Amino acid sequence: MLFPTVVYGPVHSRRLGISLGINLMPVNAKLCSFDCVYCECGFNTAVRHPSLPTRQEVGDALEKALQKMEEGQKPDVITFSGNGEPTLHPDFRGIIEDTCALRDRYCPDARVSVLSNSTQLEREDVWEGLRMADNRILKLDSGIDSTMRLIDRPVNRDLTVEILMTRLKRFRGDFTLQTCFLRGEYLGQRIDNTTPEELEAWYRCAETLAPKQIMIYVIDRATPVPTLEKIPREEMESIAAPLRRKGFEVVVSA
Numbered sequence: 001m002l003f004p005t006v007v008y009g010p011v012h013s014r015r016l017g018i019s020l021g022i023n024l025m026p027v028n029a030k031l032c033s034f035d036c037v038y039c040e041c042g043f044n045t046a047v048r049h050p051s052l053p054t055r056q057e058v059g060d061a062l063e064k065a066l067q068k069m070e071e072g073q074k075p076d077v078i079t080f081s082g083n084g085e086p087t088l089h090p091d092f093r094g095i096i097e098d099t100c101a102l103r104d105r106y107c108p109d110a111r112v113s114v115l116s117n118s119t120q121l122e123r124e125d126v127w128e129g130l131r132m133a134d135n136r137i138l139k140l141d142s143g144i145d146s147t148m149r150l151i152d153r154p155v156n157r158d159l160t161v162e163i164l165m166t167r168l169k170r171f172r173g174d175f176t177l178q179t180c181f182l183r184g185e186y187l188g189q190r191i192d193n194t195t196p197e198e199l200e201a202w203y204r205c206a207e208t209l210a211p212k213q214i215m216i217y218v219i220d221r222a223t224p225v226p227t228l229e230k231i232p233r234e235e236m237e238s239i240a241a242p243l244r245r246k247g248f249e250v251v252v253s254a
């Protein structure tokens with residue numbers, strides 16, 4: 001499922017409420033620094049010269065959508081997601097700045113949220129843009145390198161959990177940690193980040209990062225790998241329980 005426009009929705013998000021989405025990637029292709037087995041947009045598309053919306057085009061499309069919603073139901077959140085990793089956009093910081101200004105003008109109670117896979121955090125402009133947002137929702141699907149690479153399939157094969165952790169620590173807990181739990185098989189390899197070994201490693205990461213919120217969720221739509229399994233709600237609550245007992249806010253979407 002690809003998002004065919006720069007601004008889409010509003011849609012009802014399981015995790016965020018009434019969400020007006022912003023897609024900074026091509027409208028006809030999936031472009032991401034990860035190639036996750038569970039992504040509802042499918043696997044990455046081979047595009048030689050991807051066409052990204054300009055900063056002006058994003059601002060114009062968002063203002064038009066907000067003007068249309070002004071007399072009706074206003075969004076709870078303006079969410080950067082779409083057909084791939086939003087922080088790949090070269091004007092990410094400027095677009096966030098424009099978005100915050102438009103939010104203040106048309107729907108000051110809405111939050112600006114960014115769903116990110118954390119791979120671009122070494123870029124100072126990305127860091128600055130994320131700091132402007134109200135919600136930084138940053139992914140970490142496993143505390144073990146081999147599992148992270150199996151699930152997330154990073155384009156940079158040298159990426160490690162340690163690298164991601166180092167970058168995430170810079171926020172000093174001022175972010176939401178997001179993890180998708182799943183089981184299944186892909187290309188003859190078993191995928192499962194719910195085993196005792198996996199959970200122990202993930203708990204260590206979560207406790208070290210000490211985020212203000214932890215968001216765990218399951219696959220909810222069609223994925224490019226049809227053998228993936230949705231984890232039952234009861235099991236997801238069990239995964240959340242040890243961290244809740246230690247005082248963490250854990251939101252379960254299942």
